Amino acid sequence: MKTNIAVFFGCRSVEHEVSIISAVQAMRAIPREKYDVTPVYVTKNGEMYTGDALFAVENYADLPKLLDRCARVFFLRDGGRVVMRFAEQKRFRKREDIAVDLGFPIVHGTNCEDGTMAGLFSFLDLPFISCDILSAAVGMDKAVFKSVLKEAGLPVLDCVCFRAREYAVAPQPVLEKIEQKIGFPLIVKPVNLGSSVGITKVKTAEELPEAIELAMSFADQILVEHAISALREINCSVLGDVDDCQASVCEEPFMHDEILSYEDKYLGGGKQSGGSKGMASLGRKIPADLSEERSAEIRALACDVFRAIGASGVVRIDFMMDTQEDKVYVNEINTIPGSLAFYLWEASGISYPQLIDRLIEIAFRRQRNRENLTFAIETNILAGASFGTKGAKGTKRS
Secondary structure (H helix, E strand, O other): OOEEEEEEEEEEOOOHHHHHHHHHHHHHHHHOEEEEEEEEEOOOOOOOOOOHHHHHHHHHHHHHHHOOOOOOEEEEOOOOOOEEEEEEOHHHHHHHOOEEEEEEEEOOOOOOOHHHHHHHHHHHHHOOOOOHHHHHHHHHHHHHHHHHHHHHOOOOHHHHHHHHHHHHHOOHHHHHHHHOOOOOOOEEEEOOOOOOOEEEOOHHHHHHHHHHHHHHHHOOOOEEEEOOEEEEEEEEEEEEEEOOOEEEEEEEEOOOOEEEEEEHHOOOOOOOOOOOOOHHHHEEEEEOOOOOOHHHHHHHHHHHHHHHHHOEEEEEEEEEEEEOOOEEEEEEEEEEHHHHHHHHHOOOOOOHHHHHHHHHHHHHHHHHHOOOOOOOOOOOOOOOOOOOOOHHOOOOOO
16 A cells, blocks of 8 residues: 655745645656645635546636635544545545645745644654754744854854734834944844745945835744855755754855845746746755855755754745855745755755655655654543642642
């Protein structure tokens, strides 16, 4: 019997459409001679649908029509296994539950990649591909991510973080702190978004409030850091877990502006033709034009970052090279990268189907390790106990 993989994608995120592209790519690459694939599209209001029509990316152009061809589902644990159950039954024939062996979240952004989806799978005790709850949450929050890397002695830029309400109540102290600690030019980012959404490069004090307002429209917490003028962006993927991981070759993406934008990443610099191919369509040089020593340095640093947050599965880590100072800084980690960074692994000698095989092996190995842990003890403190209305703390010993 084949392993049934439920591929989850979409979700309540500004990166919803990017997730669809990445998922369709991955579902096409999953070796069907080994695995069954159950697509699970999560709408922007959180409803889950399945159906064969979800395999074709062109069907998403008319979403109401697509959903009419699909069935709404939910997941639960039943009889020692996880099943997908249909929310609505047919009139004359009952739809049977479908047993699921593995969860494969191909989701990007808040409300999913930030540990939310990992929490669902962990609650169901369903093996799943990608980072666990903690590493996913750390990877999504840019401020926490920087703090963890600093504690590990890894190179990151200093930053200023503040809450939207803090700025709304008293903007001037925040602006003064940014100018004094960071200076210009600088980058303003929402603290927990990816795909370059809501990010602005700011050169003068006059431009700063508008950039902050944009970032605040996407997130409650804002991060500001120095903008490297003589910048090269270098990306590297890591595959494995904390006990055994490896880094891919490095890439250098091409930018149409001073920062790598959403359009650069997913719309070919704003000129889309023939349908987006996700991160695979981004202009890039693979391998990046780096010396052997610098490439080895970045690849080793990528594995250090991966281990520092306790990551698992496949990630992409983005680096900033200050060519004037000849220094490398960690920018951010994508715990479920666009297109799963398959193009970096193909350039490293691992095909997309082989990458999928490795990810499945890693997920089941983590589940086996989890099953060796103790989550309950054989005791019943409630047997024969009487605590009264105040509970155990409200009782008095006589």
